[in-house]
Amino acid sequence: MKKYFINPDKKQYKANLHSHTLLSDGKLTPEQMKNAYKEKGYSILSITDHERPKNHSYLNDDDFLTITGYEAYVRPSEECIYDLYGPEIHINLFAKKPDNEAYICYNKAYCKYIKDLSEHDKLNKVGSTETRRYTAQYINKFIKTAVDNGYLVSYNHPVWSMEEEERVLSYENIFSLEIDNYGCFQTNATEYSGALYDKLLRKGRRWACHGGDDNHNIRPLDSVYSDSFGAFTMIMPEKFDYDGVIAAMEKGEMYSSTGPEIYEISIEGDTVHIESSAAKQIILYTGSKGPKFVIAPDGETITSADLKVDSRAEYFRICVVDEKARKASSRGFFKDEW
Ligand SMILES: [Zn+2]
Ligand SMILES: [Zn+2]
Structure with a gap:
């Protein structure tokens, strides 16, 4: 009997699951971002500003859905100093319910990219607020706290992050690998993580895979240097609404593409x-x-x-x-x- 993994009868919705706005270190407003992506035929957008969980459902309409989330990170430096030659981990947290703005493991040093801290201070902070440590144990605890507080957690841009493979293989509770990241691909032309994905699958890690722009829009949208519209995820929900899209993501009813x-x-x-x-x-x-x-x-x-x-x-x-x-x-x- 024939078994479908991608059924041609099921509608596919184009999504950008990784983006940054003025709320952190991006250049566009959330409204500009929505308009730009909607115009290009996208139906789903997750605005994942650094350490800034935010429900953007005020941008939703009948044909366009935002997924609440943010990008969290851990660096080896206790003061969160950026090291060009050192590893770090970035993960995207996708809220399973749109109004979930839980902020995981608050640490002031990591809020350096947030423009307006006054709103940020009011967030529901959960989990340990100890200094973040770049150990597999700490990071797994961080991920578990995010999962326990209603998030799907993805592992982002492995090439850029420069983590050791054994380290990546030690992470638990990840639902998907960001196999394509356009912002990074634009700078390194190697941010396609097919080889790493096979290593994970060979070890029985049942991660899905997806793609995102990770756009910051420092350059205009019509520039050859624009980091928008290069990597996306096609999602196949039973029903086009928040619960339907999250359920499809969690089940891996999606694929990554750069074209x-x-x-x-x-x-x-x-x-x-x-x-x-x-x-x-x-x-x-x-x-x-x-x-x-x-x-x-x-x-x-x-x-x-x-x-x-x-x-x-x-x-x-x-x-x-x-x-x-x-x-x-x-x-x-x-x-x-x-
Ligand atoms: Zn990142
Ligand atoms: Zn990012």
């Missing part, structure tokens, strides 16, 4: 069928040395593929690559799901 779209992923027997927008290559990874793939002949593109999963595979994931080397990445689908 191509995936219309179908299904499996029948050992054959995975993929339908996509025009592609140069379609790849099926299973965590082995031998991904299965098809490549379009020179000057041509393909829009579908049938690729076999071998019997030893514990999971598979799909990547669709277009002519500009932009990628769409599904999450890993584990054996007990097919």
Whole structure:
């Protein structure tokens, strides 16, 4: 029997799950951000200002939904000093209910990017307020506190963050890896974390994956240096409302992309069928040395593929690559799901 992982009959909604506004170190107002993204065909936006949980549902309309959240971080320096050559961790906290503005593990040193502290001071502060420590133990406790207080927690821009792989593998309670981050990709051209994602999946970490712009809009939206509209997440909720979108994110009913779209992923027997927008290559990874793939002949593109999963595979994931080397990445689908 055919089993769908991406069902062509299900509507997909375009989302930017990582963005910064004037509330922290971005340049646009939340209203400008909403207008710019709505105009580009996005239906979902999460404004994730640094250490600034905020319910932006005043921006919502029938076709546009904001997801409450913020970006938290931990640095090795107790004073939270930025070190160009040192690691740090950034995580996005997505509130499962729109009015949840809980601020996790308040620490004044980490509020340096917040413009207006007067509103910030009134937030509901939860969890330990001890000095943040850059240890796996502390960070796991931080993540657990966020989860216990109603957040989905994602692991952001692994390349930029420069954390050791073993460290990343030690994190628990993460729901999704930010496999694409456009703001970082623009500066390093390597912020695509497919290899790390396979390492996580091989170790049985059932993280989903998603993409975001992480836009700060220091440059204008029409500049080649604009950090908007480069990486996004397609989300497939049962119903287009807050609860529906959060449920879809939590279940991994989404995929990341920097361009191509995936219309179908299904499996029948050992054959995975993929339908996509025009592609140069379609790849099926299973965590082995031998991904299965098809490549379009020179000057041509393909829009579908049938690729076999071998019997030893514990999971598979799909990547669709277009002519500009932009990628769409599904999450890993584990054996007990097919
Ligand atoms: Zn970040
Ligand atoms: Zn960010």
